[in-house]
Amino acid sequence: MREETCLSLWTAFRYMLERRWYDQWKEYVETGDQNSSSFPGQIDNTELFEDLESYHLKDRLVENEDFVLIPAEAWHKLLAWYDMLPDQPPLERKVKTLFHHLKVEVYPVEIFLCLHSDMENILTEQFSRADAIRKTPKTMRKLFEVPESAETRLWMKSSDTSCERLRNIHMTVLDSCLSSGMVSLRNSVDEQDSYRGQPGVCGLTNLGNTCFMNSALQCLSNTPPLTEYFLRNAYLEELNFTNPLGMRGEIAEAYADVIKQMWSGRHYSVVPRIFKTKVGHFASQFLGYQQHDSQELLSFLLDGLHEDLNRVKNKEYIELRDADGRPDQEVAEEAWRNHRRRNDSVIVDTFHGLFKSTLVCPECSKVSVTFDPFCYLSVPLPVSKERVMEVFFVSVDPAAKPVQHRLIVPKAGKVSDMCTALSQVTNVPASQMVVADVFNHRFYKIYQADESLSCILDRDDIFVYELSRGAVEEDGDELVLALYLRERSHYREYGSSNSNYGTSLFGHPLLVSVPRSQCSHEALYQVFLQRLSSSTKDCRNEDGTSVESAVEDEAPDISGSQQTRRMPSEDDEEEEEEEEGTRLSPQSSERHPKRKCCPAKRSKLLFSIQAVNSNGTTERSIGDGSNTFSFTSQPYVAIDWDPDMKKKYYNENEAEKYVKHPSMEIPHQQTRVDLQQCIELFTTVETLEEENPWYCPNCKKHQLATKKLDLWSLPEVLIIHLKRFSYTKYSREKLDTIVDFPIRCAFLCGSWSFGPPSRYDLIAVSNHYGGLRDGHYTSYARNKDNGQWYYFDDSKVTYAREEHIVTNAAYLLFYQRQDKIRQPTLPTPLDSCSSLTHSASGVASPNNREDGATSCVNMETD
8 A cells, every 4th residue: 555655646746857958967967977067057947938937838848859757756856956047937747647548737728717707807727637627616616706505507618709518517627628728608609500601611619739630620521422421311320339449439420410510501610529529538649639640630530430330240350362373453353352341331432442562572582462452542752862951150250240051961961061061152161160059058069070960950059160270180289168158147146255156148159269378367368358359349439449449458467467367346346336437438438538438457357267067057267276277178168247347348239140141042942743753652662671571471581572552443532641741760850842733633543453544633631830849730621512612720711712722731632533523512602702701700811820729617606
């Protein structure tokens, strides 16, 4: 019992840690060197927050990419060892059991609460998805001071103004599909009763990152043979409640309910809550409100509908046979008969076709021919061998501003290839370049020339620094210092010595070449001052000297006098503040034209110099006990600006400026390919991978055979999945290639034996906008009754033109065979040239986006 209790406590909470801080901590621990430059410093989750005022978590953070989750015990130890940045809240998250799976709720549900539809008085409260709905009225009674004796009702309102009564208070927040933002209004349940519109032209409410589901549903809804099958209730006689591979008919019934609502003509938007709940119940990967893939949802749904509607109640065992030299047509017919003996449903009737698969053994040349059913085609896109990267080039010339370049580099290349490409436009030898990832005012990583470019993501801020020849030659006499900029706090750290101040990083770090023989405090001060000369303010005095020159005059003399090197005391600072009022301000120069701005007798420095680790944390002061410092390994130093001196002499806006190279102005030419090219690539001969060999019956062993797929017979409705998400051992990317796909009369050919090649017309498209980590799904679809194209963006529906359908966002293509398409029974809308129809808010356009439902829970009392 005690062990179970400990386990329960251990799994109750997890804490979120920013991934980069965690990686740096791991590196620090693994080195075992307490003086390691990888010392992580205080726990810093800055990159996980949308802003540092509300500390609201960023949307769509990805575990193990943006953050890691650690147990509470580990968190408290890290907190004791390293502390946390001031004011940052710990990111504690509960571990809940959802459908027998332990889940960490990174994003609790934040629900808007109001009483009697009082939208002027809305409160926000967090709930776990595993909480029962009954917790909501309890919370609201307390917040709104509603007595226990008062009878209450709960209503849920979505962003499209549709309302639902929450009757079953024993359901969980997850099962009821409550999502962040939920409300409801009194007496608004019947608002849609008077609405009459075109059947099928109906939006779907986003329940919180469910645009992927809505997009797939709209495409299937506008697939005529499937929708008509459900509208005429043919499914009721074919529901299979006993199929062990099915879902007891529940998915089919939930899908039928959504389709009937969408095609009733009485709703401008439908809330698919029950359907979402059923999907999550039978496919745990779709639980919760994370973004998912519309193709994965479509694959699950087609398979689920097929098994729920399978006319075969008892599946017989059928042994598959190889062709063994028999004619292709004979083998194909046999394969199709065998498939239909186990699988017979409206899904098979509508979407299933046959591949011809040919395998050839590389050793004995054994040829194996089989025919396999398919429900959709997943075709690859031709992958470019090149990659576009944007970098900032920082010249060794302090007067030159950083220049942003757009480079074309080999996708599988190395960092040295990037430097070579940059060298061609800058005329700086690639050997004199160092590439670094700059993050949060520090060097996150300094790359070696032989590292792979796949380590660099498109979102990384990449800086390429020019170094002097003496710093890169093998026997060069110069040292490369990584230089951080820090600002000292006005207040000393509690309990510390007078010289110990808190600091904060700012600006972009630099790589600076320094002669090894000139590593004294005074020499480094002059080198750094010169390197920052283009961002220091230039106030001209009456005699033509600048403030910068005056400051250089007042810098410590090179003799190394400790007296001139000291920072002023507090008493000195008060006197200096008075003097600075007359000596350093441009206005005082006008009032006292004969007085120089900065008399040479001043000894206050602009900044002090500290040795730091790679994280920017001070290790020791340069010059303490010795005027010369000996650097080892990769030296990191920081210059700590006095706040007043920084304000007077450092122009932060000027320092952040950069110029754009003409390459940035040239629009990136987007790659275009034809759909037929993708299909041909799909049918190209390929060699099996080592992880998936073929067992040769002749050789009696596994072989890396060659494989070729051909399209043998095609279905009435052909779904083509464009594989835009590319995953390899070395990289992950989304391909934004424009695929030119035909809208009318698509001519698809292959190894045909069941009649002539088929001609298809496009009926629907699922679109994906965005990248790997996030994005938004929409769809185009042609209404079967009036022939008009519409654009579906969750609850918004707009007219669409055919010329706008082909974009680089197209992800799933739905084609119907021409000989099966019936002519529209209604005329095309006269105002289809206009851009809009209805939406939940009255007006919408295809460019508007809604990334989640805003809903609220309202409690009424009698």
